[in-house]
Amino acid sequence: MWRAAAAAAAPARALCRAPLPPAPQPRRRAVSVAVSPAAGLADERVETRVAGLSPGQPVTLRAVAADERGCLFQSCAHYRADSRGELHLGTDASHGGSYTGVEPMGLFWSLAPAGMERPYQRLLPRSTDVPTKVEVFVHESHSLPDALPGPLVAKAKVERWFTAPGVRRIRLKEGRVRGSLFLPAGDGPFPGVIDMYGDEGGLIEFRSSLLATRGFAALSLPYFDFEDLPKVLKELKLEYFEDAARFLQRHPKVKGPGVGVIGTGKGAELALSMITFLPEVVAAVCISGCSSNTVADLHYGEMTLPGLRFDMNKVSVSDAGVFDVFDALEDPANPANSPSAIPIEKAEGHFLLVVGEDDHMWKSSLYAELAISRLRQYGKENFELLSYPGAGHRIDPPYTPFCKVALDRVLGVPVLGGGESKAHAHAQEHSWRKIQEFLHLHLG
Structure with a gap:
């Protein structure tokens, strides 16, 4: 009998020894x-x-x-x-x-x-x-x-x-002034700012449109190679920029009494000249600029500031074909070049100087030091300096992609602008906030 019971139990023991089916796994979430x-x-x-x-x-x-x-x-x-x-x-x-x-x-x-x-x-x-x-x-x-x-x-x-809902873009053809006026949404009036870039020429609007989203009436102002403006940068008349400043100052959507200007490179240098000679301009943001007039002679009435020139013998070219123009501009500190210096000590407004310490387009850190030295020589303290280690030449609004080497629009060759990507990105983010604070403060 016990054998029969054992035989009957054998299948049960075999079943116990059989491997169990795998437990169902929790379903993985989709990424x-x-x-x-x-x-x-x-x-x-x-x-x-x-x-x-x-x-x-x-x-x-x-x-x-x-x-x-x-x-x-x-x-x-x-x-x-x-x-x-x-x-x-x-x-x-x-x-x-x-x-x-x-x-x-x-x-x-x-x-x-x-x-x-x-x-x-x-x-x-x-x-x-x-x-x-x-x-x-x-x-x-x-x-x-x-x-x-x-x-x-x-x-x-x-x-x-680059434009918020409600911002208006008005193409400008006012007398000899050309460009685009960006007006914020709402009735205003708004602080007015003229926006200029460098010797690449043409109309560059994206910073102006972003300024308008932040509450400024921003005039993107070209000064050559646009519509019926001169095709090349040979000479400039400050009266053109004076007309632009007066147009913006008198616009019904712009609060007074003065306007501001922001410029990069050659545009920064023009901003210095505008705040120096034009009473309509009371605040200037100068990004990677020079404190002397460069490249093209600047005329205003009977006055002329000769433009410092670039010595092409001092331009180096890498094995990859990248042009380095860092040492090519005539030295503004040389007494022989003093006629080109912008007499910024005459300005009654305020300056914000923004420079990247690794700018290889030219020596903008040195030029800022020369400007500050000149102002202090005349007892002026109407300036602020933002100097960024590791930043290059073109300090744009934040999150604009960094470009250490860029094709020159005029020459058609790659030119070294300098900078390290992370440091440059941080400079763009910090300076954008400080620029807006500066303009709001000095434009009421």
């Missing part, structure tokens, strides 16, 4: 990336988060954008998910790629021409009423900027706008 706001102003930060990764999983985040000509720009950064399988670019550090460290906007300011594109191009908007569209991708594993990325696991789209 997602969220960029907020998905549509916002180009000078505002976005928040980028990734969720649904495995703890510690290595991923590459890529950003891709195209300019209005179809040229592709890209950047990438290497991250690892935290213990919850998440990433937050505001607190988590990149370990490689286009930048390292905690950089919430690194994917944007490190955008550079893709490998198949012509190098040294800048991602700048040609039209302020069309956003820059950026796609953000999440790929498995770490991959270099121009290497084939790993499998795509998530993506998101972002729009970066």
